[in-house]
Amino acid sequence: MKQCNMYKFNDIKLGMSESFEATITEEKVDEFRKITEDINPLHNDIEYAKQKGYINKVVFGMLTASFLSTLAGVYLPGKYSLIHSVEILFKKAVYINDSPLTIVGTVTEINKDFKQFTMKVSIFNNKKEKVCRGIMKVGVTDEK
């Protein structure tokens, strides 16, 4: 398993980017359902999902979004991460077979007063289609 990067605040530069792949499995979808108790049939019932125009059960958007935790906490900045805020726009349904997803974060703004940076995030499926985009503001706690 990937060890946490350890970028400090002064290492963070505009345009700096990190990316990684993440796998979504049926088991992860089932575990996410157990954790959240979100029993919505779109994620659970293939017939219902097809009736709504999807080709298969749809992966929970917030499960896809949960990899933003990994992006900040393991990759950029890694160990000294503290997520302040997250904005996510869901652009395209994700299916289990779309896995692995590629999660990309790029630094777009640095706030020295708050020891915080902003990163633009994108998540792609295995056909290189963008399924989510968003913005995270992340604090860097290396001095605490």
Next chain:
Amino acid sequence: MKQCNMYKFNDIKLGMSESFEATITEEKVDEFRKITEDINPLHNDIEYAKQKGYINKVVFGMLTASFLSTLAGVYLPGKYSLIHSVEILFKKAVYINDSPLTIVGTVTEINKDFKQFTMKVSIFNNKKEKVCRGIMKVGVTDEK
């Protein structure tokens, strides 16, 4: 387990509100770590978390945020939900003992052209402190 509410688009009114309680356990934190592979020590290592000024291991923010999936998919609007976007601001660290959390969503805007509504969301710990606030835009798919 709560069954999905089945509000249709025409049932959604300004000021309408739903809330529910959600439990965070050590097991859920561990499962979230397995799903995301976010091995950041803030969520895993009590000594590290204390060194950063916390009283215990901090629950993943995106785990707390994952209950927004349940808010839309089970409660408001429930079955016919399709989450378009989510914005979350983390205001206060969540600890396992802060559970149950209370998740509240209130309709603040209705867009008839997109069959979408906006809801303001708040998540409180068991001391009634607000730990997250945010905004979700949710489509209602009752006519598909």
